[in-house]
Amino acid sequence: MMIIEHLAKVDSTNEYIKKYLKKRxxxxxxxxxxxxxxxxxxxxxxxxxxxxxxxxxxxxxGLAVKDAWSIxxxxxxxxVKTLLAFNVEPQIKWPNDIWxxxxxxxxxxxxxxxxxxxxxxxxxxxxxxVNNEIADEIKDIAxxxxxxxxxxxSVESFFLSLMLNFVSGSSIEDYKKxxxxxxxxxxxxxxxxxxxxxxxxxxxxxxxxxxxxxLLYAGEVGLKVSL
Ligand code: BTN
Numbered sequence: 001m002m003i004i005e006h007l008a009k010v011d012s013t014n015e016y017i018k019k020y021l022k023k024r025x026x027x028x029x030x031x032x033x034x035x036x037x038x039x040x041x042x043x044x045x046x047x048x049x050x051x052x053x054x055x056x057x058x059x060x061x062g063l064a065v066k067d068a069w070s071i072x073x074x075x076x077x078x079x080v081k082t083l084l085a086f087n088v089e090p091q092i093k094w095p096n097d098i099w100x101x102x103x104x105x106x107x108x109x110x111x112x113x114x115x116x117x118x119x120x121x122x123x124x125x126x127x128x129x130v131n132n133e134i135a136d137e138i139k140d141i142a143x144x145x146x147x148x149x150x151x152x153x154s155v156e157s158f159f160l161s162l163m164l165n166f167v168s169g170s171s172i173e174d175y176k177k178x179x180x181x182x183x184x185x186x187x188x189x190x191x192x193x194x195x196x197x198x199x200x201x202x203x204x205x206x207x208x209x210x211x212x213x214x215l216l217y218a219g220e221v222g223l224k225v226s227l
Contacts, residue, residue, distance in 0.1 A: 001025070001026070002025075002026040002027060002028060003020060003025055003026070003027040003028070004027070004028045004029075004030075005027070005028070005029045005030070006030045006031075006032075007029065007030070007031045007032070008031070008032050008033065009031060009032065009033045009034075009035065010029075010031045010033075010034060010035070011034065011035050011036040012034055012036050012037055012038050012125075013029045013030065013031050013034065013053055013054055013055035013125060014038055014055045014109055014111060014123060014125040015036075015038070016029055016031075016055070017029045017055040017056075017057050017123065018123075020057055021057070021113070021121065024059055025057075025059075026057060026058050026059055027056075027057045028054060028055070028056050028057075029054065029055050030052070030053065030054040030159065031047075031053045031054070032049055032053075033047060033048065033049045033053070034047035034053050034127075035047075037053065037127060038109055038125070039107055039109060040096065040107070040109055040219075041219075045107055045109070045127050046135050046138065047127060048132045048133060048135070049132060050130060050131035050132030050133070050144075050146075050155070051127060051128060051129050051130050051131070051132040051144075051155075052126075052127070052128045052130050052155050052158060052159055052162075053125075053126075053127050053128075054125070054126055054159075055123060055124065055125040055126075056122075056123075056124045056125075056126075056166070057121060057122070057123050058121060058122050058124075059120065059121045060118070060119045060120065060121060060122065062118070063118065063119040064117060064118060064119070065114055065117050065118060065119055066117070066205060067119075068112060068119050068122075069172070069204070069205055069206030070169075070172075071110060071112065071119075071122045071124060072095055072096060072108070072110060072206060072218075073170055073171070073172055073174075073175045073206075074166065074169055074170055075096075075108050075110070075124045075126065075166075076092050076095075076096060076098065076108060076175060076178075077165070077170030077174050077175055077178075078162055078165040078166040078170070079098050079106050079108070079126065079128065079162065079165075080092065080098060080178050081165040081168075081170075082158060082161045082162045082165050083098070083100065083105070083106075083145070085161055085165075086145065086149070086153060086158065086161075087149070088100050088105075088145065088148045088149065090105070090178060091178055091179070091180035092175060092178045092179050092180060093180045093181065093223070093225065094179060094180075094181050094199070094202060094208050094218070094223070095206060095208075095218035096108040096109075096110070096218070098128075099180055100143055100145075100148045101143060101148060103140075103141055103142055103143035104129075104141055104142045104143070105128060105129050105142070105143050105144065105145065105148070106126065106127065106128040106129070107126075107127050108124065108125065108126050108127075109124075109125040109127075110122065110123065110124050110125070111123040111125070126162075128145070128158070129142060129143065129144035129145065130144060130145045130146065130153065130155050130158055131144065131145070131146045131152045131153065131155065132144055132146075134147070145158070172202065172204055175202065176201075176202050179199075179202060180225060181199040181208065181223070181225055182199050182200070182201065182202070183198070183199070183200075184198065184199055184225050185197070185198055185225075186198070186199050186223050186224060186225045187223065187224040187225075188210075188216065188221055188222070188223060189221060189222035189223070189224075190216075190220065190221050190222075197210040197211065197212060197214070198210060198211040199211075199225075203215070206218060208223075
């Protein structure tokens with residue numbers, strides 16, 4: 001059984017949904033607006049009305065930590081498949097941004113819980129710019145579906161399509177087909193060090209393999225790619 005809540009306004013759906021952690025219940029919380037949306041690396045995520053903001057909490061049985069990358073693949077690909085159904089061409093910027101026309105349309109924040117070498121629960125937060133205005137400070141790097149299509153679309157239909165696309169699951173091979181990085185020259189920032197490299201492959205454990213053989217893990221690095 002999954003609990004579903006649709007809120008008009010909340011600080012962050014990723015925070016709100018944590019009340020179901022203690023109850024150990026699968027849940028989905030959606031909000032029309034967030035006042036303190038959270039991004040990766042402690043950043044904030046601007047979440048104005050017109051966008052789709054949701055978090056999905058799932059308790060797992062039998063998912064090993066080494067396979068936890070599948071949660072990211074399934075989430076990113078559910079968004080990709082939904083965008084394709086709305087006639088836009090998405091790309092995935094490893095590990096968790098979805099781009100359209102070289103600008104970010106969706107961000108995904110995953111906060112999983114582990115028990116030994118098993119995944120206890122996954123908490124996936126997805127924010128998609130649908131009909132919302134893009135704030136001035138991110139206009140150069142972010143885009144909405146409304147801008148990409150030149151018209152508003154129904155957030156409800158997008159939400160339903162996204163839910164259906166979550167059910168089917170996806171493979172790392174599917175994910176790689178939409179990668180914005182593979183075969184491209186990228187700029188890697190690792191702590192104080194900045195260097196250029198070519199992204200060669202994404203492995204089954206989610207690591208990004210550079211043509212030098214070096215493996216990069218999500219969260220450890222910042223990346224820029226020239227399109
Ligand atoms: C990122 O791009 O850095 C990740 C952004 C994730 C935003 C979503 S919106 C719904 C959920 N609630 C949050 O506070 N964050 C995620």
